[in-house]
Structure formats: structure tokens, C-alpha cells
Amino acid sequence: MAAGEPKTFNRFSDFYPFYLQEHRNLTCRRLHFVGTGLVIALVLIALFSGNYRWLAAVPLAGYGFAWVGHFFFEHNRPATFKNPLYSLWGDFVMFKDMLLGRIER
Template identity: 45%
Template sequence: MGKLNFLAISSVGILALSFLPHYFLHPVGHSNTDCGKFTKPSVDENGNPFEDFATFYPYYICEHLQPKTKLFHFVGTGNLILLILYTLYSKHNLLYSLLIGAIQAYTFAWVSHFTIEKNKPATFNYPFLSFLGDFKMFSECLQGEYVLWE
């Protein structure tokens, strides 16, 4: 199966997966932090650049307040995870799969930022921290911490 076919099929599967925490766990929150303390984009509450993931992640969540934005990220990150697992299982070129996976994940994410959230993706200023944030938010969404479906 080609990578693009796999991504199309996995997108449907990830969408179905994203509904399960909503159905079984009934999340009610959009954020787990006080977003009012971030008055300027891409800096902490003191106006300084973020230096570590622990201080960055609350800001990251505040940049993803709309459930649809989280859903787009969930699908992109889920596809990336499944594509890596599929590549390891099938022994295809991992570097190529990572490239395709990253392109589709960032496409989902950036489209949601520009069209739904109407903000600039944190990836532009903090690429590594944002990458980690995607996986943590994916995990928290699976655990029912955030609303993905309204």
C-alpha cells in the first residue's frame, strides 16, 4: 500500500479514534491553564522567550483553544504515529516516511491555525517544543482531557 493511500485510510481511523474519548469520557474542557496570562504571542507571562517544555506547554495549549484545532492536530499526529509504525513493520524507508508524515502533520496543524484558530503556529518560533507539544496534546486528548467534538 502506498503512503498516501495509507494516510487516507489512517485519517478515517484516527477520526473514529478521536470520537471515543468524547463518547466514553465526556471531556468538558478546552484548556487546563489560565490563558489570560499570555498577553503577547510566543513569550511567557514575563515577556521572555520560553526556555523549557514545562513553561512552554501551557502557552501551547492556549494556542489551541478551539476543539477543531485540537482535532486537526490529533489527526495529523495520529497519522504520523501510524505511518512510523507501519514503516517499521513493513521495513520501508523510514526517513521518507518521516518526511511524508511530518508534511501531512504540519499541513493539518497549520491549516487549523490559519483558518480556525486564526493565529500563528508556535512551530514557527519553537519547532522542537511544538513537536513535543503535539504528542503531549495527542496523549491528553486520548485521555479525554479536551473537547475535540462539539
């Protein structure tokens, strides 16, 4: 792999430790937690209300909080730019791990 080339991962279990390294800053993790929580709430509101316009706010809630955390607190580029699907999965796994107290929030 050449310098500057994004690292590729074949399994999420290999990616997740990298993902956590990209989220060492507590404020960044907290912003991810809020954003992911809002994403879950917005999806549930859309499903239960039948008003699917709520889904338009999902990317703003999810990416908005996360990117503020990365650009202003973590000072790195979000993993979304390099590994979008694993990064999305990582958001939900980190949310679960924070909720369960496995990661400080």
C-alpha cells in the same frame, strides 16, 4: 523582550500552557489530533514494513493538518514557527491528553 519578539521558554512545563492557549479552537485541536495520529501511524508502518519511503509523508501529515487548523480555524501562527522543538513535543502531549480525555476532542 521587545514587542514582536517571540517568547522564549526554558522548560517545556512553562511552554505547554502557552501551547494550549494557541490551540483553543476545537476544530484546530481535532486537526492536530488527526495529523499526529497519522504521523504515529506512518512511522509505525515504515518501521514494520521496512519501507522507509512512508517517512516522506510524515511532515505533510503532521504539519498539513496542523497548519490548516491554525490558518483557517485558530487564526494564529503555529507555535512551530516560534518554538519548533517544544511545539513538536506539545503536539504529542496534547494528543495524549486528548486521548485520555483531559482535553476536549
